Amino acid sequence: MIDEMFEVIGQPISVEKVMNKVRRRDCGAITTFIGTVREWTGEKRTMRLEYQAYAPMAVKKMAEIAEEVEEKWPGAETAITHRTGTLEISDIAVVIAVSCPHRKEAYEANAYVMERMKEMVPIWKKEYWEDGTEWVGDQLETKPYPEGKPERRT
Template identity: 45%
Template sequence: MDGGDSCAPAKQVSFTIKKIKNTLIDIQILDTPIDNEACIDFVNHAEAGGNVVFVGTVRAQTKGKKVLKLEFESYQPMAIKEMRKIAEQVMEKWNALAVSFHHRVGVLDIGEVAVTIAVSTPHRKAAFEACEYAIDTLKETVPIWKKEFFEDGEVWVAAHP
């Protein structure tokens, strides 16, 4: 095993970019519990008419099979870059005022928060759409992998057709 930086165990990384095109973007990959309130506070904006927050949590079962816990692994520098791209698209396409985008890594128990996305826009409809776009795109492009632990084994999610 090589101990290169990109393979080092996930540690807390805070990556906050302020004042991009007069807006706010906050991207974080954390190995500690996500603070939903911090995400909501971050996107609070005087021009906003609505803040929409998506909170993704660990479900107790997959296709009827009991899940014991999950583990998330990320290729951290690239995951942050890809999350930032999504946040910038949200800013552009939906004229968002602020985006906070936090993803957890490490071992998570049932019910714990895996991802939180908060978006504020002048009118609520755009914030709903932007939030949905952000989570859907994360699942397509961001290099983060989820392993589900069952009573009889463990599986990397979505790896096989």
């Protein structure tokens, strides 16, 4: 079942396919998060991104996150697909779908999944800007806001 619910793939992601993995008769809500490649990060213009992953470990960590979700929100079902390779502006990089009996729990669980993905799943991205490139992906890496508050860099 792990291979059905969690994937790292090298082609475009079907949002409907990921969502259908968690569709159940006993759940009244399905939330989806669709992460796309944005053109601007602050003052830097992104031209494209390149994602790499240690896929077997990434899938294992995604399954662990789903177990955490089920413990925190009983009855929740989670599916995650992340894309690798070169992605252009507006391409879909990740789709997270969570179903729950009620909508509030589905929203909360979906947000939780994305934060845990950033913390523990071995996926890295290379940002291509107009003036250079940089690999980003240390799951605990942070950079300061001008006000000094931490911001995760993924």
